[in-house]
Amino acid sequence: MERWWAWQFALVALATVYLSPSLGQNAEFQSDTLINNVVADPRTGRLYIGAVNSLYQLNPDLGVESRTETGPKRDNRQCTPPVTDACDNAVDTDNHNKLLLVQGAKDVLVACGSVYRGICSLRNLSNVEQLLYFSDTKGEKSYVASAEESVSVVGVIVSSPRPSQVGKGYGNHDSTKLISTRILQDYGDWVVFDSIIEASAVQANPFLLRYLHDFRFAFKDGGFVYFLFSRTLGVQDTKNYTFISRMCEDDQGYYSYTELDVQPRPSFAFYSVSENMYSDHLSCTSVINKKGERVETVLVLLFAGMYPLRSINKRLVEIIGACYSNNGIINEKPAVYSPYSSKCGAEFLPSPLASKAEYALTAQHPLICKGHMTAVAVAVEKGHAVAFLGTATGEVLKVHLSAQPEVYGRAPGDVTGDKPVLCVQIIKVPVQACHLKTDCQSCVAMKDPYCGWCVLEGKCTRKQECRRSSEDNTWLWSPNQQCVEIESFNPPNLSCKKTQQVWRELVNEHALSISLCGVDSPPSESPVLAELCLIQTIKVMVNEKIKVTSGEYRFYNCAATVRKNRNTPCIACVTSEWGCQWNARDHSCSDRDDGVDGDHVPDSCPQFESPEPLLIPVGFEIPISFQGRNLEIYTVRGRRFTMGTELMKHTEREVAQEQGSKFKFTGYEVSVEDFGLVLYNCSVGREDCSLCKHADSTYQCVWCSATRTCVYRELCPSPQPAQCPDPEITDIVPRFGPLNGRISVTIKGSNMGIKKEDIKKITVAGVDCVHQEDRYSVSTRLDFNLYHIVNFHQIITGFGSRSRPEPNVQDPKPVAVHPAKGPAAGGTRITITGTDLDTATKDDIAVTVGGFPCEVLSFGKEITCKTGKYRGQKVPSDLLPVQVKYGKNTTKDVTAAYQYSENPKITDYNPKASFLCGGRRIVVMGNGFDLIQKATMRVQPAFDEFTQNPTPVEVSVCVCVKNDTVLQFDSPPANSSDSQSLRTFLQLDNVKEELKSFDYHPDPTFNQLNKNGRGFSKAMTAKEAQAFVGDASCHVNILQDDKLILDAPSSQPRAKSKSKRQRRDTTNDLLELVVKFGHGEWKVGSVYYARKDDIPLAIIIPAVIVPMLLFIAVSVYCYRRKSQQAEREYEKVKHQLENLEESVRDRCKKEFTDLMIEMEDHTSDLSEARIPFLDYKTYTDRNFFLPSKDGANDAMITRKLQIPEARRAIVAQALNQFSNLLNSKTFLINFIRTLESRPDFNARARGYFASLLTVALHGKLEYYTDIMRTLLLEMMDEHVQSKNPKLMLRRSETVVERMLCNWMSICLYQFLRDTAGEPLYKLYKALKHQVEKGPVDAKMKKAKYTLNDTGLLGDDVEYSVLTLQVLVHGEGPDVTPVKVLNCDTISQVKEKIIDQVYRNLPYSQRPKVECVALEWRPGSTGQILSDLDLTSQKEGRWKRLNTLAHYNVRDNATLVLSRVLHTQSFHQHQDSYEEKNSLLEDDNTFHLVRPADEIDEVKSKRGSMKDKAMTKAITEIYLTRLLSVKGTLQQFVDDFFRSVLCSGSVVPPAVKYFFDFLDEQALRHDNVDEETLHIWKTNSLPSRFWVNILRNPHFIFDVHVTEVVDASLHVISQTFMDACTKSEHKLSRESPSNKLLYAKEISTYKKMVDDYYKGIRQMVPVSDQDMNTHLAEVSRQHTDKLNTQVALHQLYQYASKYYDVIIQSLDEDPAAQNKQLTLRLQGIAAALENKVTDL
Secondary structure (H helix, E strand, C coil), X not given: CCHHXXXXXXXXXXXXXXXXXXXXXXXXXXXXXXXXXXXXXCCCXXXXXXXXXXXXXXXXXXXXXXXXXXXXXXXXXXXXXXXXXXXXXXXXXXXXXXXXXXXXXXXXXXXXXXXXXXXXXEEECCCCCCEEECCCCCHHHHECCCCCCXXXXXXXXXXXXXXXXXXXXXXXXXXXXCEEEECCXXXXXXXXXXECXXXXXXXXXXXXXXXXXXXXXXXXXXXXXXXXXXXXXXXXCCCCEEEEEEEECCCCCCCCCEEEEECCCCXXXXXXXXXXXXXXXXXXXXXXXXXXXXXXXXXXXXCCEEEEHHHHHHHHHHHHHHHHHCCCEECXXXXXXXXXXXXXXXXXXXXXXXXXXXXXXXXXXXXXXXXXXXXXXXXXXCCEEEEEEEECXXXXXXXXXXXXXXXXXXXXCCCCCCCCCCCCEEEECCCCCHHHCCCHHHHHHCCCCCCEEECCCCEEECHHHCCCCCCCCCEEEHHHCCCCCEEEEECCEEECCCEEEEEEEECCCCEEEEEEECXXXXXXXXXXXXXXXXXXXXXXXXXXXXXXXXXXXXXXXXXXXXHHCCCCHHHHXXXXXXXXXXXXXXXXXXXXXXCCCCECCHHHCCEEEEEECCEEECCCCCCEEEEEECCHHHHCCCCCXXXXXXXXXXXXXXXEECCCCEEEECCCCCXXXXXXCEEECCCCCCCXXXXXXXXXXXXXXXXXXXXXXXXEHHHXXXXXXXXXXXXXXXXXXXXXXXXXXXXXXXXXXXXXXXXXXXXXXXXXXXXXXXXXXXXXXXXXXXXXXXXXXXXXXXXXXXXXXXXXXXXXXXXXXXEEEXXXXXXXXXXXXXXXEEECCCCCCHHHEEEEECCEEEEEEECCCCEEEEECCCCCCCCCCCCEEEEEEECCCEEEEXXXXXXXXXXXXXXXXXXXXXXXXXXXEEEEEEECHXXXXXXXXXXXXXXXXXXXXXXXXXXXXXXXXXXXXXXXXXXXXXXXXXHHHEEEXXXXXXXXXXXXXXXXXXXXECCCCCCCCECCCCCCCCCCXXXXXXXXXXXXXXXXXXXXXXXXXXXXXXXXXXCCHHHCCCCCCCEEEEEEECCEEXXXXXXXXXXXXXXCHHHHHHHHHXXXXXXXXXXXXXXXXXXXXXXXXXXXXXXXXXXHHHHHHHHHHHHHHHHHHHCCCCHHHHCCCCCCECCHHHHHHHHHCCCCCCHHHCHHHHCCCCCCHXXXXXXXXXXXXXXXXXXXXXXXXXXXXXXXXXXXXXXXXXXXXXXXXXXXXXXXXHHHHHHHHHHHHHHHHHHHHCCCHHHCCCCCCCHHHHHHHHHHHHHCHHHHXXXXXXXXXXXXXXXXXXXXXXXXXXXXXXXXXXXXXXXXXXXXXXXXXXXXXXXXXXXCCCEEEEEEECCCEHHHHHHHXXXXXXXXXXXXXXXXXXXXXXXXXXXXXXXXXXXXXCCCCEECCEEECCXXXXXXXXXXXXXXXXXCCCHHHHCCCCCCHHHHXXXXXXXXXXXXXXXXXXXXXXXXXXXXXXXXXXHCCCHHHHHHHHHHHHHHHHHHHHHHHHHHCCCCCCCCHHHHXXXXXXXXXXXXXXXXXXHHHHHHHHHHCHHHHHHHHHHCHHHCEXXXXXXXXXXXXXXXXXXXXXXXXXXXXXXXXXXXXXXXXXXXXXXXHHHHHHHHHHHHHHCCCCCHHHHHHHHHHHHHHXXXXXXXXXXXXXXXXXHHHCHHHHHHHHHCCHHHHHCCHXXXXXXXXXHHHCCCCCC
16 A cells, blocks of 8 residues: 555656656655655745655755754644643654645645644745744644544645635544634634634534545635545445535535535545645646637546546536425435435535435546556646556556547556555656657657657657747647658659659648659660669758658659560550550560550550460370460561470470461470460379379379379370279278277278278278268278277278288286376376387377376377366375276276375565576575476566557576475566566466566666666675676675676686687786676676786895795794793693682582582471462452552552442442443453454553453353353464464463463462462472572572572672571560571561561561561670661772671570561661661662672772682582572472373363363364464463463462562473473573573473373363353352452443444444444443433
């Protein structure tokens, strides 16, 4: 769709701006953003471009005169302008230009954008940077355009004081006025851009969008304003209908507004346009006569036709009249209705009127194009309308809109393939190119209305460019197809010997006189006398320079006419077209002269005629007689006649004159024709007796038995035999026949009858055969059908002849077929091998493959045939039999010999472009190529009905390289001047695939070496290009569109020549530089290698040797010095390495010791406390609503609703009604689809909505499951049809995906409590205990013992374990021992004490760390311990958090834990409350490790290199701790995985039920394989539920998960996800440590997952009844614990937010209408919101 934009504005330039010829490069304008509108000022020719965030002012040559930025602006559609900081959601928003209008009288440009609710501005027409007016404080009355990009806006300038009228569609945040009148200056009480009337008669209803308008064009004519738009006919109708509306220009109340339906309707939506602009799909133009008067205004609609404005106005008057006088009835049918009110009639006028579809205005298509037309522009040239049509391929068709519209030209575009094109560029191109034609014929052949032939100037021009063009016949208009021509000469010709004045008449009713002369007394040997007619070209010139026209004049020569027929010279002379006369005495032909005696007519010429006889046999002398005429002049003188021929020039026979004019001579034994005689030879074509007797009796041919030849009767000396000899058979075809017969047999021989009736009977071994009379040839051939025979040795005809050949019977046995498979499309050449296959003939056999015909190509010892198209349903097919049928009775099969496989598929190919010269290597990827025998790449023009010179050009190139997945071709050369109209195909046997995105580009052009070319990179890369200097190749470094950079050979190559002599010395020769792109070669220029002067050898040797010796000496000295230094450095480095090795050894030993100590059993520690499971209500709240944006403050968790007490009963009743409405499947499905179709209903909102729906429908979980199944089936079909089934359920971006997650959470709650909860809790406690055993940095959240390498504490921290005796204040004298670390912060110590003291309480019932104080009493006085106080250590500007080591707390020390009632009491022992706050507010604190980038640089500089090397931690050493932690926790991880992935124990029924559902759907779809089904199951259960629970134990337990523990849980959950995938993970050194940690166990876990899925599939199915019973039990147990009313209230907020679109969607649903769901929702809305409805 975006592609159409690219031509919309290019056509504007074509039709309105640039009508002059292009003598250079076309002017271009490039915009940085998408262009929305273009408008022209007809007075100055300037263009104004409205683009996204910019406004441009261009001169007529597309040069930028002025530019201003219009965006982006801080805006939000929900905020009312002016947009201030109070608008929280305001963001930078692109400003799309919606409307541009030129008010030339005021020198003002009206510009409207999409920001600020469509407020417009006034700008200076001479300088758009100057803002004349803009105000965003006038409120809704100043909202002119639309704030939505998809809503179109049009406008037109009308007379003052209402200067503009605007039409626009309706957006969600727009004004409801569809057509409004706006003023452009303050007038009375109105301000600028104010609407004259408050409530427009043409406006939308925001609560019920009955009509959806799409405005496209606005113009004014004859006091009327017209709007062209499309709209629907009602709420239920989604089809667009085209309307044109009219209203009076000065109509304030829109009383005259009337709409007219237009047919035939356009098949595509339109694009926005502005005044004085031509739309992409419509145009309005005025037809001007020759006097310059406007005859008629015509509206041109693409896809619809041409509509004269007079016919539009006439139909509108009929509509208005019918509504006034006849209640909208025309021809007894309703033809008028009021779209924006209810009734039609005089009492209801004025109301907007519209015609019904039955009374629509129709028009004929002036031009029908099979292609896709996307834009139209119309211009008028000297009273002739010209249309410019843009096509989807980027072409522009030029159409002369005459009585018979005709495409007279086309211009190629830059749109290639199916790539979308956005309009960011405007190109100024000429609409005519008259100057390119240099003669009249080529000028008028264009049929271009802009062009004509200027006779007196001799050039092709526009009419205004031709001087004296107003005079008749001086400018010949091109479409008339006529040039100045010479019609005739008077006299029409002259003799070569005459001179005379000649008149010639021209086609344009003019005559000119010229003097012509012949050839005076040419010599006898002159070539003029040898020519019968001489043609001279006569030119008509103006001022001896300009040729007007030319013609051919003929000079004749009578003396040469006798050469036409030397046998009858007199007749040839007097019958010539020149009127020559024959002189019998002189025997010559001359010009006609009345004063000289001579013959003038053929009857007076001497001649011989009437020879007798006419048939003369060859070889026999027969007397011939003939008649003579006009021979008196010869007989009077006693002359004798002799007869001769060309074959016997030296033999003459005397002719005897008989009575009167009769002559006779004895004749010749020759085979030539004289006097029209026919000579014949009996023996030609008659080799035997039967053929001889078959000759026509007129020739008197007989069979002479003595000579065994056919001769003339008189030439045979022996008597003629009455009967011909016996027939003789020379050959029998075929030589071998099948046993069962029923084949055709041909007998060849001689004397086998004169006619077909002579064949009486044919038998083979006593079996009668049927003679095929239609194939009988006289004497030589007869054909018959052979039935079942036993012996084929004898063939007897009706004459009793026996055969000489030895035919035989054999049984053919086909054995094998090769190849054994091929594509279903056919075209595979298969070869059948076996024994005796050459039985019968090719015409007798038929081959089928599985019942489908196979065309026989060759027949012999092997049979070759080409398979046809497979029409079966199953692909690939089973192994099919190949059947060979001999005749009609013999059938031989090769069972299971051939298989039809899937057709080859092309998935991609590269590159996707080539130059016209071809030769570029094209690599095609796909599958099934190994079945193809012949692959070709073809290019041919894309013909359409307007293509000129439709001579097809097709080139084929065979495949170069072929395997199963890759084909390589060389792109074929295309001999076409129009690269845009070429289509490329791949022919793979019978499969023909078009490469739709493959483009041909014109060959590049090369300039001189020091200049650049153009078009290099369009279809070539530097790697593919080749260049040669002489016979050496050059490396192509850089190839850009206009630049080619090469590396020339360093040494001079030889010249590329075939002659060895020329290649001997090329020192000073210029070498040609040749560039080769594919098959195209271009000689770019010449390269010259300068000759270097020779240097004497005596100078070269010392100059090289002396520096060499110096270099060697210096090198030896430096080497010895460096060797000694290297030895010293080696000893130093060796010492450092020993120290480093000792350090690493100590650290590894220490880590190994820690690993052995930590491998203890933690099970005993975990068994002491019970498992704190969450109740069902808290469990669902945390799973459903804790991840929401409000978190714990969500209304579903707090149960708080702000409802006044007085309305609670009404609200409760309405919510119950809403709950009943949700229980309607029709409503709920419609509700969900409507919300998901809204763009602002994002993924977070969808998940929250699904969770609310889960709570609201918890009482009917079986109904909830049914809804989820329905939505899942729709989503599954959508993914399968889009060929992306593996992506289903991967994320939770839809309502149904979140519903599935919640459904799993509900159904698996009891399974968690009974089975999987205990191993999960043990894993969590073991991990927490392991992490807290070692140091944990409280600020950096890193620990010594963890599974996550990013959370690993990379320093060796010294610490010791302390056992504290903790006394809880106020809870008795009992002391609790607690293990802590001396490096723990005070807060960490508090957490460990609370965990130990209150271990039997859930986390939510324990005191928080900030609510307790810790006091240490080492002596008589106690000390409050805190993380920061005045004693905290400082390191520069950093403070270290206080630890037990800081306070010097010893092992077995006694600490008192007391609760803090007030915050003030916690700081009572500090100096001041403000001082404590200042300490806590200091962010420059650290615990164990200070950030590496903040180390004191001064101290770092002072240290030595050795100290720095030793103090730097080697982080990788500590990665062994990951293994120690993993080994410690391995048993707990395995236990949890087994509890989840063990199908042998209890499997929740929901899992079995849902997995069976996925299995059923996989079988229903063909393209869902086992891997895809595995992914579906993984995405629905392990990845959707178990991973979520594993990462968030607090979703099922009442515990607190710290960041350090969460990081390790993330590693375990990632391992669980990797185990559920089918793909193999290849590990390397670069792989993350988290992946390497469980690399060994992944294969075991994967097998557990596969066994789990297989085990579930083998279980007894869970029926729908059992599942519904289980769900009903869950609903009964837990529904009363959930906040159902709050969920219903929150759900209704979505229904309220999208109320209008939901109502509209319900109105469009017939099922919803039957159930009155709209009325029910409106009643609920009225109760809940006091909303006024249609009730």
